[in-house]
Amino acid sequence: MTQKHKVVWWAFLLPLAAILIWSLNMTVNRYVADYISPVSISFYRWILALLILTPFVLPQVIRSWSNIRPHLGKLAVLSAFGMVLYQGLAYTSAHYTTATNMGLINAFIPVFTIIVGIFVLHVRPAITAIIGSFLSICGLMYVMAQGQWGHLLNFSNTYIGDVLMLIAVFFYACYGIFLKKWQLQMPLIQSLYIQVCFSILLHIPMILWTGLDPINSQNASSIVYAGIFPSIAAPFLWMLAVQLLGPNRSSIFMNLMPVFTALIAYLWLGESWTVYHTIGGIVILFGIFLAQYTPKLKV
Template sequence: MTQQQKTMAWAFLLPLMAVLIWSLNMTVNRYVADYISPLSISFYRWVLAFLVMTPFVYRCIKKQWPDIRPYLGHLALLGALGMVFYQGLAYSSAHYTSATNMGLINAFIPVFTIIVGVFILKIRPSITAILGSLLSLIGLMYVMAQGQWAHVLSLGDSYIGDLMMLLAVFFYACYGVLLKKWQIQIPLVSSLYIQICFALIMHLPFIAFMGLDAINVNNVASIAYAGIFPSIAAPLLWMMAVQQLGPNRSSIFMNLMPIFTAMIAYVWLGESWTIYHTVGGVVILLGILLAQYSPKPKLT
């Protein structure tokens, strides 16, 4: 294995670890939905992330401020898309649908990423990326149909939560594409920190209108997890993945979220895991492998 191949192998671990963290967070979202409002947990998680990061990055931010200032508009929009709209809608969705459904719908991110990328980045996706995405989508739809295609059009009473989650993943696809388009030339940690600051500011008008729930023994552990792992670790891993692999290749790993989420929800929340999850999961994995394949140019 060449050094370049080893580097690529490590790069593929970046989105994989991020998706695993987010998959667990999907289950946390569903678990804590009965104990705290979507706005409250969204705000508390970013407050915690801000407090954890500030001692480590504040001095660096002061030194880098001249380089950061030109990107403030971009960072504000990224914070809105990834930390306010996506997370807020995901927490709201958890009040209406299952963690398994949330993980399934999150797998639409690669499809949205390709569509948004065509318009914003003017990217012409490879045939293997298109076929891999379609294959993964077929696996996803099979799981959503519970192994019976007639169920695709009758998803039940959870459609409100499902639609919220679908809109959330569209916003996150936009986040990934814009992150790639702008190529913000500041350290990733600084970028994440500034985005968190903007996300906190954007929460304030909603808090003034709706108020906050209290932190208690039922929700404090979920807030702690959400404030550290999916708020700091996973975004850093994901931004590094987008830089190394690009938005299309990175986003295809989101198709693993239905499998990870369903497994975690089965163990933790008792949500069902059946043969159609297994069959659909295999198809999704095959689609991911196909989408990652880049044919070598023929030597002449």
């Protein structure tokens, strides 16, 4: 085995680690929901990320400011989609639904990316993408209905949480599409840093409205985890994976998130994996596979 093959082999651990971190964060979201408000944990998370990144990235930002400044408006929009709306709605969703459901719904990002891309990038999806998207939607509705279609008419807390998570996933799909549409010519770490700065600014009006919960022994560890691992470590590992393996090969690992999340939620929170999760999950993942790993976009 050559050195090149060894590098490629170990590179497969990068997206795997990133997905594991994000999956654990889904369970952390559910765990900490009883101890801190969604706005508070989201704000603390990005404050911690900013404090960690600043010594390393701020000097780069200062040197590259003339190149960054024209992109500030777009970076603010990206921050609103990916760091404020997506994260905030995900934390809110955790107050009503299970981490298992959140993981399954989060796997829906590729399908929403196709749908949003039709309107923003003006592309025409292949027939396989249309069929795959339809299958995924059916699977998702089956999970939200808890295996009984009549439950869709009952606005239970779990149903409300699932809908909020679905809206959150829509905003994250918007984040990815606009990131692709604009293709900002700047280092990814600098883009991440500026988006973190904007996320803190965008949180201030909400904090003035709702107030800020104090950090205590019950929520401190969750804040530290959220501020370091899913905010910094996972995106860094993912960027390396895309660099070494390519975006298509890396994106395959996204399908492991519902499995990892369900397993962690079972071991940590005692959540159950039911028959409707199995049936709906298989349909969702098959639809995503069909939509994502075939020629899906046609100009």
